[in-house]
Amino acid sequence: MKFSVFAITFAFTCFVSLSQATEVRQCQGGAKKxxxxxxxxxxxxxxxxxxxxKTEVSIEEKFTPxxxxxxxxxxxxxxxLGIPLPFIGVDNTSACDNLFEEDGTTKAACPLQAGKNYVYKNSFKVLEIYPKTSLVVHWALTSDNKDVTCFEVP
Incomplete structure:
Protein backbone atom coordinates (compact mmCIF):
# COMPACT_ATOMS: atom_id res chain seq x y z
CA MET A 1 0.00 0.00 0.00
CA LYS A 2 2.83 2.41 0.85
CA PHE A 3 4.40 1.73 -2.55
CA SER A 4 1.12 2.57 -4.32
CA VAL A 5 0.80 5.90 -2.53
CA PHE A 6 4.45 6.68 -3.29
CA ALA A 7 4.04 5.73 -6.96
CA ILE A 8 0.91 7.88 -7.37
CA THR A 9 2.54 10.83 -5.60
CA PHE A 10 5.69 10.49 -7.70
CA ALA A 11 3.70 10.26 -10.96
CA PHE A 12 1.61 13.31 -10.02
CA THR A 13 4.73 15.31 -9.14
CA CYS A 14 6.33 14.41 -12.49
CA PHE A 15 3.15 15.36 -14.34
CA VAL A 16 2.91 18.71 -12.57
CA SER A 17 6.58 19.50 -13.18
CA LEU A 18 6.18 18.69 -16.87
CA SER A 19 3.06 20.79 -17.23
CA GLN A 20 4.48 24.05 -15.83
CA ALA A 21 5.21 26.64 -18.50
CA THR A 22 8.82 27.75 -18.72
CA GLU A 23 9.59 31.45 -18.55
CA VAL A 24 11.16 32.40 -21.88
CA ARG A 25 11.72 35.67 -23.67
CA GLN A 26 10.68 36.54 -27.19
CA CYS A 27 13.51 36.90 -29.67
CA GLN A 28 14.47 40.48 -30.28
CA GLY A 29 13.56 41.61 -33.77
CA GLY A 30 12.04 38.21 -34.46
CA ALA A 31 8.49 37.00 -34.77
CA LYS A 32 5.79 39.07 -33.18
CA LYS A 33 4.63 37.80 -29.82
CA LYS A 54 24.58 13.32 -21.66
CA THR A 55 20.91 14.09 -20.92
CA GLU A 56 17.90 14.61 -23.14
CA VAL A 57 15.76 17.74 -22.98
CA SER A 58 12.15 17.93 -24.16
CA ILE A 59 10.53 21.03 -25.64
CA GLU A 60 6.82 21.61 -26.10
CA GLU A 61 5.45 24.79 -27.64
CA LYS A 62 1.84 25.77 -28.18
CA PHE A 63 1.36 28.26 -30.99
CA THR A 64 -1.10 29.67 -33.51
CA PRO A 65 0.30 30.70 -36.90
CA LEU A 81 31.54 34.91 -29.00
CA GLY A 82 28.94 36.09 -31.51
CA ILE A 83 29.11 32.88 -33.54
CA PRO A 84 25.96 30.71 -33.70
CA LEU A 85 26.62 27.13 -32.57
CA PRO A 86 23.85 24.93 -34.06
CA PHE A 87 22.30 22.14 -32.01
CA ILE A 88 23.36 19.04 -33.93
CA GLY A 89 20.46 16.89 -35.09
CA VAL A 90 17.83 19.56 -34.34
CA ASP A 91 18.89 22.74 -36.12
CA ASN A 92 17.57 23.18 -39.66
CA THR A 93 15.34 20.08 -39.51
CA SER A 94 11.72 19.81 -40.58
CA ALA A 95 9.29 20.58 -37.76
CA CYS A 96 6.39 19.05 -39.70
CA ASP A 97 6.92 15.59 -38.15
CA ASN A 98 6.80 17.07 -34.63
CA LEU A 99 3.39 18.72 -34.86
CA PHE A 100 0.22 17.84 -32.97
CA GLU A 101 -3.31 19.16 -32.83
CA GLU A 102 -4.28 21.41 -29.92
CA ASP A 103 -4.98 18.36 -27.70
CA GLY A 104 -1.26 17.51 -27.84
CA THR A 105 -1.85 13.85 -28.73
CA THR A 106 -3.39 13.81 -32.23
CA LYS A 107 -0.70 14.06 -34.92
CA ALA A 108 -0.83 17.04 -37.25
CA ALA A 109 1.28 17.76 -40.31
CA CYS A 110 2.19 20.48 -42.75
CA PRO A 111 0.63 22.50 -44.28
CA LEU A 112 -0.63 24.50 -41.29
CA GLN A 113 -3.70 26.71 -41.23
CA ALA A 114 -3.67 30.31 -40.04
CA GLY A 115 -5.54 30.82 -36.77
CA LYS A 116 -5.50 27.14 -35.79
CA ASN A 117 -3.81 26.03 -32.54
CA TYR A 118 -0.94 23.54 -32.77
CA VAL A 119 1.54 21.90 -30.41
CA TYR A 120 5.16 21.39 -31.45
CA LYS A 121 7.09 18.71 -29.52
CA ASN A 122 10.76 17.88 -29.85
CA SER A 123 13.69 16.67 -27.80
CA PHE A 124 17.43 16.89 -28.13
CA LYS A 125 20.49 15.36 -26.54
CA VAL A 126 22.90 17.60 -24.71
CA LEU A 127 26.13 16.34 -26.25
CA GLU A 128 29.47 16.12 -24.49
CA ILE A 129 31.02 18.34 -27.16
CA TYR A 130 28.85 21.28 -26.07
CA PRO A 131 30.87 23.77 -24.02
CA LYS A 132 30.52 24.06 -20.24
CA THR A 133 29.42 27.67 -20.14
CA SER A 134 26.32 29.81 -19.71
CA LEU A 135 24.65 30.51 -23.04
CA VAL A 136 21.41 31.83 -24.42
CA VAL A 137 19.61 29.27 -26.57
CA HIS A 138 17.72 30.65 -29.58
CA TRP A 139 14.81 28.39 -30.66
CA ALA A 140 12.64 29.30 -33.67
CA LEU A 141 10.11 27.70 -35.95
CA THR A 142 10.52 29.21 -39.40
CA SER A 143 8.79 29.10 -42.76
CA ASP A 144 10.25 30.62 -45.93
CA ASN A 145 13.18 31.89 -43.82
CA LYS A 146 10.84 33.97 -41.61
CA ASP A 147 10.17 33.33 -37.92
CA VAL A 148 6.75 31.92 -37.12
CA THR A 149 7.61 31.65 -33.42
CA CYS A 150 10.86 32.43 -31.69
CA PHE A 151 12.02 32.36 -28.09
CA GLU A 152 15.27 32.53 -26.18
CA VAL A 153 16.17 31.02 -22.86
CA PRO A 154 19.40 31.33 -20.86
Missing part, protein backbone atom coordinates in the same frame (compact mmCIF):
# COMPACT_ATOMS: atom_id res chain seq x y z
CA UNK A 34 1.73 35.42 -30.16
CA UNK A 35 -0.59 35.47 -27.17
CA UNK A 36 -1.31 31.75 -27.48
CA UNK A 37 2.36 30.75 -27.39
CA UNK A 38 3.37 28.71 -24.36
CA UNK A 39 6.69 26.92 -23.98
CA UNK A 40 7.52 23.98 -21.71
CA UNK A 41 11.11 22.80 -21.27
CA UNK A 42 11.66 19.63 -19.25
CA UNK A 43 13.10 20.24 -15.79
CA UNK A 44 13.06 24.01 -16.22
CA UNK A 45 10.34 26.38 -15.11
CA UNK A 46 12.49 29.45 -14.61
CA UNK A 47 15.74 30.46 -16.32
CA UNK A 48 18.54 29.83 -16.29
CA UNK A 49 17.82 26.30 -17.51
CA UNK A 50 20.64 23.93 -16.62
CA UNK A 51 21.29 21.61 -19.52
CA UNK A 52 23.42 18.75 -18.31
CA UNK A 53 25.64 16.85 -20.72
CA UNK A 66 -0.93 34.03 -38.26
CA UNK A 67 -0.67 32.82 -41.86
CA UNK A 68 -1.03 29.54 -43.78
CA UNK A 69 2.28 27.64 -43.82
CA UNK A 70 3.37 25.02 -46.36
CA UNK A 71 6.44 23.97 -44.38
CA UNK A 72 7.97 24.55 -40.96
CA UNK A 73 11.63 24.28 -39.99
CA UNK A 74 13.26 24.07 -36.56
CA UNK A 75 16.14 26.49 -36.05
CA UNK A 76 18.16 26.10 -32.83
CA UNK A 77 21.51 27.55 -31.85
CA UNK A 78 23.46 29.12 -29.01
CA UNK A 79 25.87 31.98 -29.55
CA UNK A 80 29.49 31.76 -28.46
Missing amino acids: LESTEVLISNCEKPPCKLRR DRDLKTLTTTVHAEI
